[in-house]
Amino acid sequence: MSQVLFFSYANDINPLSGLQRLISKSPLSDMIPKDEPVAIKLHMGELGNIRYLRPALVRKVVDIVKSRKGKPFLFDTVVSYPGERQTKKKYLRTAAGNGFVKSSMNAPVVIADDEDEQQTIAIMNRIDGCQLKEVKAPALLLQSSCLIVLSHVKGHELTGIGGAVKNLGMGCVSTATKRAQHHVNMPLFNEESDCDSCGRCAELCPTDAIELVDGKPERAVAECIACGTCYIKCPSHCWVWPPRAKEKLQVCLGHTASAVVSAHRGKIAFVNFIQDVVPLCDCAAASGKPIVQDVGITFSLDPVAIDKASIDLIDQAPIIPGSTSAKPPDLLGKIHHTNSLIHLETAQKLKLGSIKYELISV
Template identity: 45%
Template sequence: MKTSERSEVFFFPYDKGRAFLRGLRILFSKVADVVSEGDSVAVKVHMGEYGGSAYLRPPIVRRACDLIKEAGGRPFVTDTTTLYPVGRFTASKYLATAARNGFTEESVGAPVIIADGERSYDGEWVDVPGQIADRPLDKAKVASRIFSADSMVVLSHLKGHERAGFGGSIKNVAMGCVTKESKAGQHRANRAVIDISKCNGCGKCVEACPFDALSLVEEKMVRDDVKCMDCSHCLYLCPESVYSLPPRAKEKFQVYLAHAAVGVLSRFHSKVAFINFVQDVTQSCDCVAPSGFPVVSDIGILDSTDVVAIDKASLDLIAQSKPLGKFAGTGSPDILGEINGTDSLSNKDRPGAWPGQHRIPPVTAKIIEQPKFA
């Protein structure tokens, strides 16, 4: 994909506190035309793992839903189940976790629906255009309730991510709008490498594997590569470090994310708005509990209709901020990438190259100009 022209990213700064009610009203007016009268509008949001505290709060989501209704839309709040077997592994578990975190129809003013069904079988395949050599992610299975929506408003908490470097709108769409099958397809970019010489036959990984892909043969672990869904549960729980990431796994994962995002967004024909909240910026994603310490102070809210431009603008604002606490020694322009051991700003093999410089005019809803995601 190529970028041409320039995209607008609107920015509401938290210079007088977290005035998110006012900020969202100002910003949504800039992108409200993605919602047509009577549209079924998917409000895509990560509702957090229980025990975390940095995810977007229900009042933020409620405000977005109210604004969508004012624009004539019929919002529903949605996300998909996780690949790893914890509190959001099935739709019923996710709804229970969401309720514990404060997300109910009463609190957000719209139905809360897990888009891929109870066990993540419900979805529709779409082609991924603009393939890159040696990156065989040519299809994405979009969760059915998201696929059937007329338009989408993507609410993203900007934070770090162990493998992607950061999580924003791109990752929220790529990983959050698809079924487990397509989540596994993206995670296949960093399928764990096995050093069988370290295996002591304890069987912990075999017992824990949610997809029955591991077994013990002659007191050594054996993986069924067909059954394996690349959830990495084994990698994190193995006490002997039998599993590890392959070389350049993180860089390849980022490319797969970009491909999946392109596939999902192709379904909506530009009827998507992206709103990034650069607050509670932690090292790790909202799947991690507890959430960890803030990397920088709260910055503000951005919105755009360009998924690449809004994420790059968010990262640029973080780069202009002073790292806090234990992150104070971080000197890279890619703060989140540096602390997560990858390059968040790499434009190599990315659909829609990262843009360069931007300017912020002194207006209430500031405009950050970015090359357009074509």
């Protein structure tokens, strides 16, 4: 059973002092190597999103690392779909707009893309139908002496909860590996649908994967990045998600998260921020309104345990009236018609961590 430390906002409404207290009670201080690089992995928010992790909380972690003589840098990877975080330049601009720049963070902001050196990690133990053969992840991240994964806990339409395991398995890998995972959920054209040959899907597909042939869309699978644009933008709802897409993606995610941890050369710690718990992830410009009252901050050395504890703490939190008709258990999974435990259970089978945990209030 893994330990999860918990600072509750119900007891103290100052998140910064709470974060300081949480970390002072954790083993993190002793994990920070003097004069060595410490990667602080976080999602810096899509352009237009206002629910991403607050910069002041991240700065507090930077200050704590520096007080232990570590050399922190903020880190994330570019996304695999079109938008304002698709390239380093765009992501750095978006991060700056969201408050993450060297001058405010007192640490460099580093965004990696596939042009940076990547380490290939072979997946030796594939279970539960995982099709992935390998994972690529930035060498800079894997070779950091210490990795602190900061996760804003919120919903995700494919995984239910988006927490530490998702931050590892999707946020810490190359765009090639992101796409390989998302290939299990490429939208399918419904031959029975009322397609009126408007051509909108072909026009908006960012990779020109779709072509209208005899008035019906045909897709080059190799070109598809599973961005979902055709599904979202078709006015006649002609595209559908493939069967069990969410479950399959979660199984992939358990494998990629496990691969990243197995290849990392140093120590890894996880901090989950259970606040602004909105239905959609920080990749969405509009991620919705919070569904429960802010809960608090958790710390663990186990990404599976910290995510399971986050699910349980959200389930126990007062629901904001009118925000959702879903009911616990697994409130976020229910909202997205999936079971958040699938990726956690896969990760547990791969020995990434334990779903059983002991919650310790600090």
